[in-house]
Every structure is written in structure tokens, then in C-alpha cells.
Amino acid sequence: xRIRHVVAFAxxxxxxxxxxxxxxxxxxxxxxxxxxxxxxxxxxxxxEVLGLxxxxxxxxxxxxxxxxxxxxxxxxxxxxxxxxxNGGKPLLTDTKESMLGRVTSKYYDVIDFxxxxxxxxxxxxxxxxxxxxxxxxxxxxxxxxAVWFERVYAKRDGRWIYLSHRTVHGPTFGSDRQSVSDK
Amino acid sequence: xxxxxLAVVIVTLAGVVAAQSLSSRSIFASHSAAAPAPVSxxxxxxxxxxxxxxxxxxxxxxxxxxxxxxxxxxxxxxxxxxxxxxxxxxxxxxTGGKPALVDDKASxxxxxASHSYAAHDYxxxxxxxxxxxxxxxxxxxxxxxxxxxGRAWFSVWYEKVYAKRAGRWLYLSHRTVNGAHYGxxxxxxxxx
Numbered sequence: 001x002r003i004r005h006v007v008a009f010a011x012x013x014x015x016x017x018x019x020x021x022x023x024x025x026x027x028x029x030x031x032x033x034x035x036x037x038x039x040x041x042x043x044x045x046x047x048e049v050l051g052l053x054x055x056x057x058x059x060x061x062x063x064x065x066x067x068x069x070x071x072x073x074x075x076x077x078x079x080x081x082x083x084x085x086n087g088g089k090p091l092l093t094d095t096k097e098s099m100l101g102r103v104t105s106k107y108y109d110v111i112d113f114x115x116x117x118x119x120x121x122x123x124x125x126x127x128x129x130x131x132x133x134x135x136x137x138x139x140x141x142x143x144x145x146a147v148w149f150e151r152v153y154a155k156r157d158g159r160w161i162y163l164s165h166r167t168v169h170g171p172t173f174g175s176d177r178q179s180v181s182d183k
Numbered sequence: 184x185x186x187x188x189l190a191v192v193i194v195t196l197a198g199v200v201a202a203q204s205l206s207s208r209s210i211f212a213s214h215s216a217a218a219p220a221p222v223s224x225x226x227x228x229x230x231x232x233x234x235x236x237x238x239x240x241x242x243x244x245x246x247x248x249x250x251x252x253x254x255x256x257x258x259x260x261x262x263x264x265x266x267x268x269x270x271x272x273x274x275x276x277x278t279g280g281k282p283a284l285v286d287d288k289a290s291x292x293x294x295x296a297s298h299s300y301a302a303h304d305y306x307x308x309x310x311x312x313x314x315x316x317x318x319x320x321x322x323x324x325x326x327x328x329x330x331x332x333g334r335a336w337f338s339v340w341y342e343k344v345y346a347k348r349a350g351r352w353l354y355l356s357h358r359t360v361n362g363a364h365y366g367x368x369x370x371x372x373x374x375x
Contacts, residue, residue: 082277085274
């Protein structure tokens with residue numbers, strides 16, 4: 001009986017550990033959109049970084065400028081639109097200041113990550129995946145959009161800092177969440 | 184007369200030195216200036232001038248790695264890449280699919296040692312600096328003769344990440360963000 005309990009505890013522990021490092025579950029969103037194909041590092045750092053994209057996005061949605069400020073460096077860059085992936089110009093490039101302005105004004109009311117994976121390099125981490133977002137006040141057919149991205153983080157003074165976002169595909173616009181959920 | 188001759192010589196030498204200085208600065212700061220960019224129509228190669236010494240160092244490293252790949256210098260590549268180096272070939276991952284291929288450090292060094300690449304020429308390269316982390320993005324035109332007709336030449340748009348560790352820049356990651364686009368010759372892929 002005692003052995004059975006120990007085995008059951010071990011199974012639960014192992015499974016919960018796997019869930020913690022599973023990109024879809026850590027992001028808390030629909031991980032079924034794109035099947036994971038890269039193994040995640042089982043390290044605590046990898047698990048922490050995997051959760052950061054959604055944690056920061058949640059702060060953006062609730063207008064928590066102080067938190068977003070605390071996890072981004074002064075030279076933060078956010079490149080919107082995949083035009084740069086063929087030598088063209090991006091739709092828009094945010095600096096830290098302009099990005100924080102969007103946070104303060106609650107520009108987004110939905111940012112939901114899925115399919116996020118991480119590539120670890122010690123004190124540098126690269127995340128890649130997708131998010132669905134909604135910008136209130138946009139034209140009806142552009143209110144929702146999907147974005148595939150590559151982000152870079154660095155661990156400085158014991159904390160992971162969000163350095164850079166580059167859209168690698170999209171945004172793909174639609175009138176509702178469903179219309180962009182397979183983009 | 185002698186004085187006038189000396190003045191002409193001095194002015195001439197000064198001009199030569201100034202020209203050389205400008206030329207070397209451009210080469211140091213920009214991939215586009217360092218390696219002749221293929222003629223491009225869809226995606227013109229725009230010269231990029233590094234805004235800092237660190238940015239110049241990163242661009243120079245990227246150029247040096249490209250040259251080492253072509254000359255089969257696996258030792259150089261080994262010395263400037265991290266042990267957890269990752270190279271993601273193909274842009275399938277940018278829409279949630281599988282990449283064409285994923286190299287680790289060991290597998291890519293084998294490609295170098297076997298002289299797989301006959302050309303690896305960068306253009307349109309830019310750098311985004313974040314202190315001890317650098318992100319480069321741009322394009323290169325490559326040639327792998329063993330790939331056979333129709334696939335031997337290709338162009339790739341990419342994002343790469345470097346980190347400065349113990350005073351040296353190390354190459355951590357390559358991800359193809361558009362491509363590879365294949366063709367019969369350099370010209371056929373130089374505008375992709």
C-alpha cells in the first residue's frame with residue numbers, strides 16, 4: 001500500500017513536472033494549434049522563460065506599465081509585421097517608450113499565447129510561437145489578429161529580461177478569434 | 184620649385200590615406216560593403232553602418248563565420264560558437280510547422296569540415312544591439328554543389344543571436360525566417 005502511494009506520488013510529480021515545461025500548458029493557452037516539435041529544456045530557467053511571454057502579455061492587457069517596465073531594458077525593440085523577413089520595412093517598430101505607452105493606454109484587451117517553445121543558451125533564451133490578440137476600436141475586419149514571433153531574453157542580475165520581439169509571420173487579421181485561430 | 188613639389192606630394196599622400204581610411208571603415212561596418220551584394224530587385228541590399236564598435240565587431244564576426252564555412256575551417260567555427268549552438272534551417276517553424284532541418288554544433292561542424300558550402304555570401308545585414316546580446320538579421324546566398332541541379336543555389340533570410348561572454352562574441356543561434364529559396368544559379372536566387 002505504501003509502495004503504491006509512493007509510485008502514485010512519483011507519477012504525479014513527474015507528470016506535473018512535464019506539464020510545467022510543456023510550452024502550451026505554461027502559456028495557458030490552446031497548445032493544440034501547432035504540435036510541439038522541439039524538446040524543451042527541463043531546466044527551471046526554461047520553465048520560467050516559457051511562462052514569461054504570457055505573464056508579460058497579461059500585464060500589457062491589464063495596463064500594468066510598472067511590471068512591463070521592470071522586465072524590459074532601455075534598448076527594448078519590438079518589430080511588428082514580417083516585412084523585414086524579406087528585406088522590406090516592418091509595419092512598425094516600438095521602442096520601450098512607445099510600447100509602454102500602449103500598455104498604459106490599454107491598447108490591447110486580449111493577448112493569448114499558444115504553441116510557445118524555448119531555445120536555451122545559458123543566460124540567453126529564445127522563445128518562438130504564436131499569439132492571438134484583439135485591439136478594441138480597430139476596424140471590424142482587423143480587430144483580431146494572429147502573430148508568429150521570435151523573442152530574445154537575457155538573464156541579468158538573476159532576472160530574465162525581455163530584450164526583443166520580431167514578428168516572423170503575420171499579423172494575419174480577422175473579424176473574430178475563430179477566424180485567426182488557424183493562421 | 185622644390186617646395187611646390189613637396190607640397191604636391193604631401194597633399195597627394197594625405198588624399199590617399201583619407202581614402203583608405205574611409206574605405207576600411209565602410210568594410211568594417213557593413214556586410215554589404217564587405218562582400219559584393221548580389222544584384223537584387225525584390226529585396227535591395229541596403230548598406231548598413233554599425234552605430235557602435237560592438238555592432239561592428241558582431242558584423243565582422245558574422246562575415247568571418249561565413250568565410251570559415253566556405254574554406255572548411257571547422258576549428259574557427261568551433262572557437263566562436265557556444266556548445267549549445269542551434270541552427271534551424273527552413274522557415275516551417277514560423278507558422279508552427281517543422282523546420283527543414285535542425286543542426287547542433289557537432290552536425291554543422293561536419294558540414295563545414297566536408298566543405299559542403301562553396302558560397303556563403305551575406306547581404307542586407309543589420310544588427311540590433313542589447314548590450315552583451317546582439318541580434319542580426321538579413322540574407323545570405325549559399326551554394327551547396329552536392330544538393331544537385333535546381334537546389335544547389337539558395338537564398339535565406341534569417342535571425343541570428345550572439346552573446347558576449349568572457350570578452351568575446353559567441354554565435355548562439357540561427358533561425359531561417361524566410362526560405363530557403365532555391366535556384367539554378369546565383370542570379371536566380373539573388374532577388375528572392
